[in-house]
Amino acid sequence: MPVVVDPENETLASLLAALPTGAQGVGSVDRMLAWLTQHSDEYVVVLGPHVSLEEAVGVCESLRTTRPTVSVVLVRGTLDTATLTSAMKAGARDVAQTEDLPAVEAAVARAYQLHVALRGPSGAAHVGKVVTVFSPKGGVGKTTMAVNLALALTDRGARKVCLVDLDLAFGDVAITMQLFPTHSIEQAVGAEDSLDVAMLEGLLTRHHESLMVLAAPPHPDVRERVSAQLVTRVLRTLRENYDYIVVDTAPAFDEQTLTALDETDECVIVATLDVPTLKNVKVALETMEMLNIAQDHRHLLLNRADDAVGIGPDKVEAILGMGVAARVESSIDIAAATNSGTPIVLEKPTHQSSTAIRELAAHLAGDSVAAPTSASTPDQTAVETTESDRVARRFRLRR
Structure with a gap:
């Protein structure tokens, strides 16, 4: 390109x-x-x-x-x-x-x-990483964290990043970034077997900070028409052309979210310091363990993490059985930046929250900023195995 x-x-x-x-x-x-x-x-x-x-x-x-x-x-x-x-x-x-x-x-x-x-027209296939941002509970700032994390991963243009809004009923990525997309994932419905890089690029919206966005549909009723097969095709196609694909998900284990989690390389779990959220996160972690999702690649991000609420990071780690990868404290600056359409990592790059998010991005990217190239595109046998595993997982979850 x-x-x-x-x-x-x-x-x-x-x-x-x-x-x-x-x-x-x-x-x-x-x-x-x-x-x-x-x-x-x-x-x-x-x-x-x-x-x-x-x-x-x-x-x-x-x-x-x-x-x-x-x-x-x-x-x-x-x-x-x-x-x-x-x-x-x-x-x-x-x-x-x-x-x-x-x-x-x-x-x-x-x-x-x-x-x-x-x-020559042929060459080594580019394979990017999928980073899924998930929380089982709404209202924890998941979308705000996903947007800022995606911007941090671009490293001021050094990496090619696409942010996918898979909260298909009530996605807020576009409005958070004050983007007004003319296309969304809705235009890919029905193209499960024909979607390619060129077609998908035509559905993306460019953010001025070297970030591409695949927006959620403008109406909630489209959600039922976005199949798990389409989600798989979208993410695998984006892998061919982007270093990192950041996925913002719905706060539930719906079919589309489970599919994204199946495809994920790194999973960022967002939680706040309140008992209902921590209870839901613990149940979600147990579910992910049962389904063998992102084993050893889960990262806990504490948002609005103030010691004054009576639950500290040590207690969270004891409750959830995993360490805290990033901690973002409450700040009116984050809300102000979001409302202005300029996320905090851009509005105030030296802010504590920006630093925490950039450090998490660096951790996800590893010591080297090189995009992953060792993986290969799955062959048909691998795809069939993945689909079989997915069906088994769904059955176990529904039981």
């Missing part, structure tokens, strides 16, 4: 709009270089007009030898002989004017053709 670099958000958005869905936007050359170190399948870098010519020439000269399959397209406000000469000598594949977006689009298409010719 293309990587676009420009420090001006408006220009960045304009360039991204002209490029294939899934193109990544970053604000600096440093972020672009960090991105390229983690993604071997990128084929073009588009340097916007607010990247200085000197810096652009340096990028061209560097990538020409270190990443010869990655083309550089230089976008300038005005074109003159000196600029063209410098760019071509440094190794830029194309130069286009800022206002000529069709020319930028054509240059990126040519870069892709060159990439295929140099490397």
Whole structure:
């Protein structure tokens, strides 16, 4: 996919709009270089007009030898002989004017053709991680935590992250981020056997902080038409193109949530320090243990965690039988940030809550920011086994 670099958000958005869905936007050359170190399948870098010519020439000269399959397209406000000469000598594949977006689009298409010719159309499959955020009780701030965790996992554009709202009846991810999606998972209903990356990308909504969102349906009645098979297809398709897929779930073990949990690599369980919630979480953990869900990959996030309520982290750990992975204290700043449409990790990156969430994101990502590549796409036999296991799990749960 293309990587676009420009420090001006408006220009960045304009360039991204002209490029294939899934193109990544970053604000600096440093972020672009960090991105390229983690993604071997990128084929073009588009340097916007607010990247200085000197810096652009340096990028061209560097990538020409270190990443010869990655083309550089230089976008300038005005074109003159000196600029063209410098760019071509440094190794830029194309130069286009800022206002000529069709020319930028054509240059990126040519870069892709060159990439295929140099490397061939086949290559190692990209396999991302699914991080499911779950709580058996509503009102604990699960969606707020999911949104902030997804933003933290992007690492300011260094990772490709998609946030999926699987609270299909009353999902709040879009409104929390003040997004107004034109499509949602509803448009994928019926495409269980044909859904691919290109189709799914067309249903996503871009957040300006390098995050893509698959919104919940606008009406609760759609929930019954979103099958477990479709949820599986969506998550496995997103794995092909994203480093992390963060799933916000409904506060219940419904069919769609159980399917997401079946597909999850890491499960973040959100709880608050009140007896009813802790009771429900304990029952949920016992259920997950029975169904063998996310064994050794469950992480407890305490939200609104104030010692003044009389239940401390030590008591929580004793009640639930698991350690606390992250603790976010009550703060009016979190609510204010959510109401403004700018989540706390963006509004106040040095806030205690932001730090706690970023540390959890770092823990989930591991010491290295590299996306997982060792797993492979399940073959048909593996899929059939998974489906058999899932049926058995449902039967055991219903008993």
